[in-house]
Amino acid sequence: xxxxxxxxGILQVPxxxxxxxxxxxxxxxxxxxxxxxxxxxxxxxxxAAYRVLSDPAERRLxxxxxxxxxxxxxxxxxxxxxxxxxxxxxxxxxETPLWTTxxxxxxxxxxxxVVIAGSVPIxxxxxxVAGSTDNIxxxxxxxxxxxxxxxxxxxxxxxxxxxxxxxxxxxxxRSLGFRPPETGWPWLPFVLVMAAMAIVVVYSLLLDAAGxxxxxxxxxxxxxxxxxxxxxxxxxxxxxxxxEETFFRGFVFAGLxxxxxxxxxxxxxxxxxxxxxxxxxGYLYVVPPIIAIGVMFAWAYRKTxxxxxxxxxxxLFNLIQMxxxxxxx
Numbered sequence: 312x313x314x315x316x317x318x319x320g321i322l323q324v325p326x327x328x329x330x331x332x333x334x335x336x337x338x339x340x341x342x343x344x345x346x347x348x349x350x351x352x353x354x355x356x357x358x359a360a361y362r363v364l365s366d367p368a369e370r371r372l373x374x375x376x377x378x379x380x381x382x383x384x385x386x387x388x389x390x391x392x393x394x395x396x397x398x399x400x401x402x403x404x405x406e407t408p409l410w411t412t413x414x415x416x417x418x419x420x421x422x423x424x425v426v427i428a429g430s431v432p433i434x435x436x437x438x439x440v441a442g443s444t445d446n447i448x449x450x451x452x453x454x455x456x457x458x459x460x461x462x463x464x465x466x467x468x469x470x471x472x473x474x475x476x477x478x479x480x481x482x483x484x485r486s487l488g489f490r491p492p493e494t495g496w497p498w499l500p501f502v503l504v505m506a507a508m509a510i511v512v513v514y515s516l517l518l519d520a521a522g523x524x525x526x527x528x529x530x531x532x533x534x535x536x537x538x539x540x541x542x543x544x545x546x547x548x549x550x551x552x553x554x555e556e557t558f559f560r561g562f563v564f565a566g567l568x569x570x571x572x573x574x575x576x577x578x579x580x581x582x583x584x585x586x587x588x589x590x591x592x593g594y595l596y597v598v599p600p601i602i603a604i605g606v607m608f609a610w611a612y613r614k615t616x617x618x619x620x621x622x623x624x625x626x627l628f629n630l631i632q633m634x635x636x637x638x639x640x
């Protein structure tokens with residue numbers, strides 16, 4: 312049904328409002344009408360208005376059509392006006408990411424807090440199993456316990472995405488990119504993997520030329536015991552691609568790119584992606600290529616509007632790396 316749709320009126324901001332004013336107005340409107348008892352149509356109207364005004368391209372399109380409209384009505388997202396009209400169908404989907412930079416910061420801090428709080432007792436437990444913390448790297452069961460601690464990050468990451476993104480704004484998982492790719496499928500993941508491997512090889516050659524040999528290998532006991540090896544394989548190949556792409560691309564990149572543009576969003580999410588891989592001093596050297604790969608995966612997400620593309624590339628990349636490590640040993 313066609314209806315008048317004025318996002319400025321809905322959010323109660325002037326047409327000259329800055330993005331900061333629009334963000335603040337949206338938070339106030341949502342806080343006032345965001346309870347479970349509020350009419351769902353009002354929430355969707357607020358979300359639709361914010362979708363238009365928080366996207367520079369959509370807002371510019373709206374303003375242009377609004378300026379030529381014979382009435383105060385105007386065209387909103389993806390609307391095609393009838394000749395001489397400017398009435399539209401207000402968007403009612405739940406696919407557009409509406410979380411703010413503040414939500415992303417709170418999510419990241421929550422993940423860090425959970426990981427820090429949970430890792431200490433897990434590490435102490437592993438030390439008890441191994442006899443002392445100095446022997447953890449030599450005991451297969453202790454290593455398995457330490458590896459399982461990475462599940463803290465996985466659970467905290469997914470939990471923060473749900474709490475600060477989906478639950479808060481009543482969105483579906485499609486807002487995280489869980490939808491069929493629009494372009495570049497199925498060949499793009501393979502191209503991404505080849506590019507990622509090239510980045511790693513070139514960077515490794517540069518480190519060798521500089522006489523740097525970072526220690527990023529798992530303890531030998533991992534490969535001598537089936538339990539820690541199985542855990543490492545599952546976490547690396549099956550769990551990490553799903554969780555990390557959901558958090559860093561579907562949540563962080565999507566949110567940052569709406570506020571700062573896709574380039575800064577890709578750099579920001581890629582930097583966090585690299586920082587998340589800091590496991591020991593040796594890993595500091597491999598952060599730059601991880602950041603570059605994260606930026607590349609973010610570009611793929613933007614290109615296809617689907618998290619499945621970067622997720623598939625991430626899976627293939629980790630699988631190839633694990634196969635190479637096992638073959639080398």
